[in-house]
Amino acid sequence: MTPTPVTETSVGKALPTPSERPLLTTVTIGLLALVLLAVPVYASMAGDPHVLTISSRILVFALAALGLNIALGFGGMVSMGHSMYLGLGAYLVVLLHTAGVDSGWLQLIAIVAITAVIATAVGWVALRTHGIAFIMITLAFAQLFYYLFVSLKSYGGDEGMRLEQLSDFGVLTGNRTALYYALLACLGAAAYGTYRLVGARFGLVLRASRINERRVSAVGTHALPYRLTAYVLSAMVCAVAGFFLANLTGFVSPAYLEWTVSGELIVMVVLGGVGTIIGPIVGAIGLLLLEEVLKAWTEHWPMVLGPLIILMVLGLRRGLWSMLPVPNHDSADVTQKERP
Amino acid sequence: MTPLLSVRGLVKRYGALLVTDGVDLDISKGEIHAVIGPNGAGKTTLINQIHGEVRSDAGTILLAGKDVTSRTVYQRARAGLGRSYQITSVLPEFSVLENVLLAVQAVQGHNFHFWRPVTQTPALVEAADRFLALVGLLEVRRRTAGLLSYGQQRQLELAMTLAIEPKVLLLDEPMAGLGASETQEMTQVLQGLSSHYAVLLVEHDMHAVFALADRLSVLVYGKVVFCGKPDDVRESAVVREAYLGDEEIPA
Amino acid sequence: MTLTLFFIQLLNGLQLGMMLFLMAAGLTLVFGIMNFINLAHGSLYMMGAYFAALAYGVTDSFFLSLLAAVLGMFVLAVLLDRIALAHLYRRDHLDQVLATFGLILFANGAVRLFWGSAPLYMEAPDWLSQSVSVMGINYPTYRIAIIVVGLLVALGLHLLIDRTRVGMLIRAGASNRTMVAALGINIGWLTTFIFALGAALAGLAGAMAGPILSIQPGMGEPILILTLIVIVIGGIGSIRGALLGALVVGVVDTLGRAVLPALLFQLFDPTVAAAVGPAIASVGVYVLMAAVLALKPEGLFPVQHA
Numbered sequence: 001m002t003p004t005p006v007t008e009t010s011v012g013k014a015l016p017t018p019s020e021r022p023l024l025t026t027v028t029i030g031l032l033a034l035v036l037l038a039v040p041v042y043a044s045m046a047g048d049p050h051v052l053t054i055s056s057r058i059l060v061f062a063l064a065a066l067g068l069n070i071a072l073g074f075g076g077m078v079s080m081g082h083s084m085y086l087g088l089g090a091y092l093v094v095l096l097h098t099a100g101v102d103s104g105w106l107q108l109i110a111i112v113a114i115t116a117v118i119a120t121a122v123g124w125v126a127l128r129t130h131g132i133a134f135i136m137i138t139l140a141f142a143q144l145f146y147y148l149f150v151s152l153k154s155y156g157g158d159e160g161m162r163l164e165q166l167s168d169f170g171v172l173t174g175n176r177t178a179l180y181y182a183l184l185a186c187l188g189a190a191a192y193g194t195y196r197l198v199g200a201r202f203g204l205v206l207r208a209s210r211i212n213e214r215r216v217s218a219v220g221t222h223a224l225p226y227r228l229t230a231y232v233l234s235a236m237v238c239a240v241a242g243f244f245l246a247n248l249t250g251f252v253s254p255a256y257l258e259w260t261v262s263g264e265l266i267v268m269v270v271l272g273g274v275g276t277i278i279g280p281i282v283g284a285i286g287l288l289l290l291e292e293v294l295k296a297w298t299e300h301w302p303m304v305l306g307p308l309i310i311l312m313v314l315g316l317r318r319g320l321w322s323m324l325p326v327p328n329h330d331s332a333d334v335t336q337k338e339r340p
Numbered sequence: 341m342t343p344l345l346s347v348r349g350l351v352k353r354y355g356a357l358l359v360t361d362g363v364d365l366d367i368s369k370g371e372i373h374a375v376i377g378p379n380g381a382g383k384t385t386l387i388n389q390i391h392g393e394v395r396s397d398a399g400t401i402l403l404a405g406k407d408v409t410s411r412t413v414y415q416r417a418r419a420g421l422g423r424s425y426q427i428t429s430v431l432p433e434f435s436v437l438e439n440v441l442l443a444v445q446a447v448q449g450h451n452f453h454f455w456r457p458v459t460q461t462p463a464l465v466e467a468a469d470r471f472l473a474l475v476g477l478l479e480v481r482r483r484t485a486g487l488l489s490y491g492q493q494r495q496l497e498l499a500m501t502l503a504i505e506p507k508v509l510l511l512d513e514p515m516a517g518l519g520a521s522e523t524q525e526m527t528q529v530l531q532g533l534s535s536h537y538a539v540l541l542v543e544h545d546m547h548a549v550f551a552l553a554d555r556l557s558v559l560v561y562g563k564v565v566f567c568g569k570p571d572d573v574r575e576s577a578v579v580r581e582a583y584l585g586d587e588e589i590p591a
Numbered sequence: 592m593t594l595t596l597f598f599i600q601l602l603n604g605l606q607l608g609m610m611l612f613l614m615a616a617g618l619t620l621v622f623g624i625m626n627f628i629n630l631a632h633g634s635l636y637m638m639g640a641y642f643a644a645l646a647y648g649v650t651d652s653f654f655l656s657l658l659a660a661v662l663g664m665f666v667l668a669v670l671l672d673r674i675a676l677a678h679l680y681r682r683d684h685l686d687q688v689l690a691t692f693g694l695i696l697f698a699n700g701a702v703r704l705f706w707g708s709a710p711l712y713m714e715a716p717d718w719l720s721q722s723v724s725v726m727g728i729n730y731p732t733y734r735i736a737i738i739v740v741g742l743l744v745a746l747g748l749h750l751l752i753d754r755t756r757v758g759m760l761i762r763a764g765a766s767n768r769t770m771v772a773a774l775g776i777n778i779g780w781l782t783t784f785i786f787a788l789g790a791a792l793a794g795l796a797g798a799m800a801g802p803i804l805s806i807q808p809g810m811g812e813p814i815l816i817l818t819l820i821v822i823v824i825g826g827i828g829s830i831r832g833a834l835l836g837a838l839v840v841g842v843v844d845t846l847g848r849a850v851l852p853a854l855l856f857q858l859f860d861p862t863v864a865a866a867v868g869p870a871i872a873s874v875g876v877y878v879l880m881a882a883v884l885a886l887k888p889e890g891l892f893p894v895q896h897a
Contacts, residue, residue, distance in 0.1 A: 078685050080630075125881050128888040132628045133827060135688060136819040137884065143816045144877035151870040199457040201445050201464075208442050211431045214393070218429075219443040219504050220417030221451065229452070259812065263692040270689060300704050306697030313690045314678060 029278060036184055040177045052176055053248070058288045059183040060245045065268040065280035066190045067237025072266065073275040074198055075230040076210030077127075078135050080262050081142030085235040087257035088115055089242020091149060094252050097165055104167035111243050112236050119235035123228050139259055146257040160253025167247050183244050187281065190237055195277050197233075206230050207275075267309055271316075342405055343368045344420075344538035345390070345508045350399035352385055352562075359385045361562035362399070367508065367538040372530070374541040374549045377559035378582060383542045384426070386559065387512050390540070391423045392416045404507050418447065422506030426513040426542075428493045430500065432486030436477055439485050439496055440468040443503035471503045475529060491522040498529070508538045515545045527551055558582060595728050600849040601842065606734045608841025609741025613796035614818040615825065615833040616748060617789020623828020623894060624764040625782050627676075628684050630691040632793055632818065633811025634698035639664050639794030640806045641702060644713045647801075653716035657798050664794030668787040680782065699808045708808060713801035737799055744792065745834055752830060761785065765828045765894050817844070820880045826890025835892060840876050847875035 036059075043052040064086050071077045092111045101107055126137045150158045172178040197203050209216050209223040216223045246252050255261075264287065272283025290308075294301035343366040352360035359382045367373045375383055388394035390401055392413040401409045408416050417423075430439050441458050444467045445451055458464060472478045475495040480488065485496060494514065501509060514530070515523050527548050530539070534552070543549050549556070549570075556573045558566040560582045566573060573579055618632045639660040646659035679687050714720075715733045722729035752758035760781055764771045772778045797811075804810065821840045825832025852868035859867075883891060 072685075078688055080688060125884050128884055129823075131684060132622050132626070133823055133888075135628055135684060136823055137880070140816060140820055140823070140877060140880060144874050147873040148870055151873055153869075196455050196457075199459070200455055201451040201453040201458050201461075203454075204438060204442055204445065204458050205451050208431055208434070211433060212429055214413075215429045215431065215500075216442070216446075217413040218391075218417055218423055218425075219446040219500065220414050221442075221446040222412075222414045226451065259816075260696075263689075266685070266689060266692070270685065274685070300700050302696040303700030303704060306693040306695070306700065309693030309696070310675070310690050313682075313686045313693070 032278070032281070033188075040180050044177075049176065052180060054288075054292070056176070056180050056183060056244075056248050058285055059180070059187055060241050060248060061265070061268065061288060062281045062284035063183065063187050063190060063244070064238045064241035065265050065272070065284045066187065066194065067234045067241065068265050069234070069269050069274075069277075069280045070194060070197070070237065071231045071234035072269055073279070074194075074203065074210065075206050075227055075234075077227065077231060078266070079126075079138040079231070079234075080135050080259065080266070081122075081138035081140075082234070082238050082265055083257050083259065083261035084142040084145040085115055085119065085238035086242040086245065086261065086265075087145065087149065087252075087254070088118065089239030090246035090252045090256050091155070091242075092239070093167055093243060093246040094155060094161070094163060097163070102165060102168045104169040104173070107167050108240070108243060111239050115236050115239035116232055119232040120228065123231040123235070127224060127228055127231065139262070142257060142259060142262055146254050146259075149254045149257060156253070158254055160251060160255065163246060163250050163252065166250065167243070179244065179248060186240060186244070191277055191281070198277070202226060202229070267312075271312060341368050343402075344404050345540065346400075346402040347390060348400045348402075350386070350389055350401070351397045352382075352389055352394060353397050359562050360389060360396070363559070363562070363564055365540070365557060365564075367540055369507070369538050370535045371554045372534050372539040372541055372552050373555050373557065374543060374553035375557050375559055376543070376546075376549060381559040382562040383559055384512070385562075387423070387510050387540070387542055391421065391510055417504055417506070420505075420507035421510065422501040422504055422508065422537075423510040424497050424501040424512060424514055426516050428490075428497050430485045430493055430496045432484070434485055435482055436472065436485050436488065436496055437465070437468055437481040440471055440499050440503050441465070443500045444468045444471070447504050468503065471499045474502065474533075475499045476525075491518055491525075494518060494522075494526065495529075498526075502533070506537065509540065511539060511541045511543070513543055514541070515543055515548050523548060597846075597850070599728055599730060600846050602730060602734065602738070603849075604842035604845035605838065606737045606841070607845055608838040609738050610796050610800060610814070611817055611821050611841055612741055612834050612837035613744060613792045614814060615821040615837050616744070616830050617785075617792045618818055619822045619825065619828055619830065619833045620761065620765070620785050621789050622822065624761065624785055625680060627680055627786075628687045628691070629786075630688060630815065631694040631698065632789070633813075633815030634695050635664055635668070635790045635793040635811070636797040636800070636814055637702065637806075637808070637811035638667065638698065639797030640713075640801050640810065641706060641711070641797075642794065643798035643801050644711050644806055647713055653719070656713075657795065660794040660798035661791045665787045665791040668790030669783060672783045672786050676786070677779075695812070698811075703808045706808075710805035710807040711801075712805060715802035733802060740795070740799065744795070748830055757781075757784070817876070820876055822890075823880055824883045824891060826893035828894040829890065829892050832890055832892035832894075836890075840879070843879055844876045848872040851875065 036055075039055045040052055043049060043055075064082070067085075068079065068082045071079055071082075089111050092114060093107055096102075096107045096110055101110060122138075122141050126134055126141065129137060149155070155161055166174050169178070198207065205216060205221055205223065205226045209227055213223050242256065245256065268283035268287050269280050270283070271286050272279030272281065291301070291305065294304050298304065345365065345367040347363060347365040350360050350363040351358075361382075363386060365373065365375075375386065377383055385394060389396045392408070392411060392415075396409065399409070400407060403416065403419050403421055406419060408419055408421070411419065431442070434442070437459070441464055444464050445458065448464065448467075469478060469481065472481055475498055477492060477495055477499060480492065485493065488496065494517070498511075498514065501511075511530075514526055518526060523545060530541075530552055533539075541549070541552060553570055555568065556566075556570055557564045558573065558576075558579050565582060566576050566579050568576075614632065614636060618629065621627050621629055621632075642663045643656040643660040646656035647653065650656065650659075679690050719733045719736055721732045723732050723735060724730075750758075752761055760771060764778075764781065764785075771781075796814075800806075800810075800814075817840060821833060821836040823836075824839065825834075825836025851872045852864065855864035855868045855871070858864075
């Protein structure tokens with residue numbers, strides 16, 4: 001007699017709860033943080049600003065992937081449209097400048113607030129559906145915004161445009177190193193915030209609703225408001241990443257909202273390990289570095305990346321980060337967690 | 341004493357198929373009311389209708405005097421209706437404790453708390469531990485639920501149902517898949533609890549049914565053909581006819 | 592906007608609708624019966640276009656190129672299904688999204704490798720390059736042909752679904768997947784057939800799109816998005832919904848783009864109209880989709896589930 005029905009899924013079979021972190025994980029995170037912190041130092045010593053640019057770009061997407069992870073990894077909402085929030089954050093920098101708001105801090109606040117409103121509307125409509133319909137609708141909404149921005153001729157149309165002015169942060173405006181460390185700080189804050197969120201009462205409902213929404217209702221909780229909130233939070237984090245992207249490249253373009261970007265974000269989350277907190281960061285680093293290598297090798301790099309993604313799906317079920325050994329919940333020894 | 345659960349004229353059709361045909365039920369506090377019947381009689385649909393997962397075509401459902409007929413599942417749960425599932429629906433990726441915490445926190449205000457770990461909220465953890473102790477799962481509270489034995493998972497299922505502190509329990513085949521000694525254990529647990537709740541029990545294991553039930557309703561083709569004490573059910577010719585060839589009623 | 596021009600745009604809308612129907616009919620079955628989200632459906636459309644262009648270049652026969660596209664896609668789909676996709680049907684949607692996303696990347700890349708990035712052009716055959724006089728305006732017979740083909744396919748699908756045994760299985764599968772499998776029917780070949788049928792229809796759409804749209808890498812994705820909207824509006828798993836949804840989306844999108852900017856110029860200040868017009872025109876169908884979802888999330892013509 002089988003217990004609960006087992007479904008084949010690439011989601012981590014038994015998720016490590018935030019309250020139990022083995023020494024190995026802490027050490028790895030520490031090393032990762034050290035490497036990330038050292039990048040600008042290395043870049044200036046080696047006299048290679050390109051490294052800083054690439055690393056900043058990786059951090060932008062790491063932040064966006066971290067955002068998506070809240071909805072996708074923990075909430076199980078497969079949103080194929082999160083690129084729209086990345087693009088929205090970027091475009092709002094330009095739009096706010098047109099509206100006379102140049103202060104970086106004010107822009108950031110405005111971006112988060114505006115994104116929250118839009119994400120609530122989009123999320124409310126999308127969450128009226130489940131499964132395949134939900135995925136399709138998120139994709140469609142992203143396309144909606146894509147075409148919307150393409151049609152804005154005064155903002156470059158489908159070519160995009162250069163920023164007339166970067167977000168104003170006083171003397172630090174345009175400072176690449178400051179940008180990098182600000183990104184890193186946001187990344188750390190977002191990661192820690194997710195960590196607390198997931199272990200709190202909100203996180204319990206969200207994670208449960210991914211696994212068995214029927215059960216959540218049966219105990220008396222309406223899952224929808226929690227899922228919508230998670231969706232909006234994840235959108236807000238993506239929008240902040242977009243803000244950084246615009247300032248990093250000095251450019252906004254509808255290409256930021258392409259569905260391929262949404263797809264890449266999902267790859268990053270899954271590659272790193274769905275439902276883990278550091279996973280998306282590892283996944284972003286992994287995917288973007290891989291893309292750099294492939295692009296250098298051949299101009300037909302999508303033909304290589306595509307099958308690699310397929311192999312990842314078929315083979316690497318729990319993501320890179322989950323390959324770290326995690327202890328069983330009620331024993332102290334460190335063993336690979338396996339489903340019975 | 342007003343019954344805690346009162347069902348009148350409940351009807352459910354699937355196209356031309358009449359699955360629930362005007363069912364009436366009354367269950368008071370402290371009473372275990374079993375619904376039995378041959379396969380396909382509509383027991384699962386009936387439970388789903390009372391629980392709210394299936395919308396009824398006609399009839400009323402009163403929970404502690406309140407009309408919940410048009411209420412959603414989660415609203416009924418908050419009003420005091422607990423349900424355990426025939427196919428275990430605990431959350432396998434959560435620890436045993438987290439499973440019960442989900443239920444405990446559901447009925448203690450809202451859950452828009454984003455910062456403090458649930459496992460470090462004493463009020464919730466103590467409450468959860470109480471229910472775990474009730475079903476004998478306290479020692480394994482930290483284990484991942486998916487790693488429990490089947491019998492333990494059924495117990496966890498029950499603990500989650502009790503943890504929302506309901507007034508009425510809908511138990512959908514709680515003995516399903518349990519071995520002889522586990523069934524004994526579960527029967528004892530249920531006997532111990534019954535005085536606090538009104539219990540609707542759907543169950544195929546006739547020994548358990550006759551050990552637990554204060555009253556029985558026999559459901560055949562969606563209609564209650566007999567309702568009465570276990571001994572009366574045993575004697576009834578109507579019931580025998582309905583069950584002929586289906587299940588053995590213990591003599 | 593004169594009545595004649597309006598009618599012309601209406602015909603264009605019908606033509607787009609028919610193309611979308613060809614795309615949506617197969618895909619909605621794949622979604623509804625196989626519970627498989629195939630984002631690479633647009634790639635099948637694209638491959639159909641390229642196959643047709645290739646065949647046309649070799650045989651110079653339009654009819655043969657259509658056949659090549661349809662059969663080619665059918666066979667390709669059977670191979671894909673048997674070799675790779677069968678593993679995905681059991682997996683959750685996240686895995687399916689990722690894997691088919693990977694397929695799109697590969698397909699676009701492969702096409703770029705063999706044919707380059709520059710758009711290909713395919714000429715409609717002479718016998719279809721005429722015009723027909725519609726209300727005093729010349730309307731291309733080719734576009735009428737597309738409408739006719741669409742109607743024929745709709746009729747053919749109706750006969751298949753309602754009159755044949757396979758169709759009965761499809762209908763049963765649409766309303767209760769597990770039951771069909773439990774009845775001992777070999778669900779494996781049925782799903783292969785459904786998938787291949789959808790691919791063949793997409794290939795047909797792509798082949799017919801050749802002469803009126805440019806054939807290039809990535810051409811499949813914009814039409815995929817529209818197809819998804821059609822399916823959402825029509826109801827997953829419902830072919831009737833696919834037809835009606837496709838016509839609605841085709842007409843709304845075409846008329847919207849043609850009529851709305853002009854209408855805005857009538858009503859508002861020219862600078863406002865010029866700025867807002869194109870934006871509203873292109874998002875018309877999305878607003879429609881959102882409205883349908885807000886009011887009826889399961890779609891306008893949903894399949895009744897057991």
